[in-house]
Amino acid sequence: MPAPDRYMPGYTPRIVSFMTRRSADSHAAFFQPHLHPGLRLLDCGCGPGTITRGLAAQVAPGEVVGVDLEASQLALAKNEPSHPANLRYVQSGVYELPFAVDYFDAAFAHALFEHIAEPVRAAREIHRVLKPGGVAGLCSPDWDAFIFTPLNAELEAATKLFRRLQEAQGGNTTAGRRLGQWLVEAGFRDVKLSARYECLEDLTVMGDFLYDRLERAPKQDDVFGRGWTDATSLAQMLKAIRTWEKRPDELFALAWVQAVARK
Numbered sequence: 001m002p003a004p005d006r007y008m009p010g011y012t013p014r015i016v017s018f019m020t021r022r023s024a025d026s027h028a029a030f031f032q033p034h035l036h037p038g039l040r041l042l043d044c045g046c047g048p049g050t051i052t053r054g055l056a057a058q059v060a061p062g063e064v065v066g067v068d069l070e071a072s073q074l075a076l077a078k079n080e081p082s083h084p085a086n087l088r089y090v091q092s093g094v095y096e097l098p099f100a101v102d103y104f105d106a107a108f109a110h111a112l113f114e115h116i117a118e119p120v121r122a123a124r125e126i127h128r129v130l131k132p133g134g135v136a137g138l139c140s141p142d143w144d145a146f147i148f149t150p151l152n153a154e155l156e157a158a159t160k161l162f163r164r165l166q167e168a169q170g171g172n173t174t175a176g177r178r179l180g181q182w183l184v185e186a187g188f189r190d191v192k193l194s195a196r197y198e199c200l201e202d203l204t205v206m207g208d209f210l211y212d213r214l215e216r217a218p219k220q221d222d223v224f225g226r227g228w229t230d231a232t233s234l235a236q237m238l239k240a241i242r243t244w245e246k247r248p249d250e251l252f253a254l255a256w257v258q259a260v261a262r263k
Contacts, residue, residue: 024054049077176257
C-alpha cells in the first residue's frame, strides 16, 4: 500500500515563510498564457494562497477555488486582506475533489505532486473535473537537477536525509521529470514540458527550510532508531547548513519542471 500522504516539510513558521514567498508571477508564469478573464479555475494544494490570489486576479470575474488538506493553510489564505471576491477555498485532498465532472476550465498544481503517493490517481481526478478541452498546469521540482554549491560531505548528507524523509512518506524527489508520464497515463493529451531554475538570492531561506525539517527528524521520524543517521552526524549537518548559508560563494538553484496538458 502507498504511504499516507502528508506534507513532509510540515507547517512551522519557517516552512510557511518559505511557501508564502511564492506568487503567480514568480511560480505560475508558465501557465499564465493559457488563462484569460472568465475562466473557472481550480488550484490544487493551494497552501496559503499566495499563488492562488494572483491566478484569481488574472481570470476575474471567473470563479477560482483553492483546495488544500491543511486547515491551518486555508485559514491563512482566507485571512489575507487582499482576498479577491471571485476566490473561495475548500478543504479537500486531490484524490476525491468535491466537484462535478467537467466543472472547471483550468486546473493548476504547484509543488504538490512530489508529495503524493498516487500521482496518476490525482491526475485522473483533475482530469475528471476539467471540461473537455480544459487545460492543466503542473509544476514540481527535480532534486537530481538542483545546484547546491559549495557542497561538502555534511551538506550532501543533509540533502540525502531530507530526500529520504520525503520518499519515506510516499513522496518523490524527482517528480518533475515524471509529470508528463503521469499526465499521459491519466488521459491527458497535448502534453508539453518545460523547465527552469529558481536561484534563491537569500540563502538563509533554504537554510532555514532544511535546518527546520532536519532538526525535527529525530522525534518526528525516528531517524536514529531507523539507523538513517546518528546524533553526531545530524549535529554536523545542521552546523554545515548554518555555515553554508553565510558564505559569499554559495548558490542554491531549484530545478522546476513545468507541464501543460489538455483534456
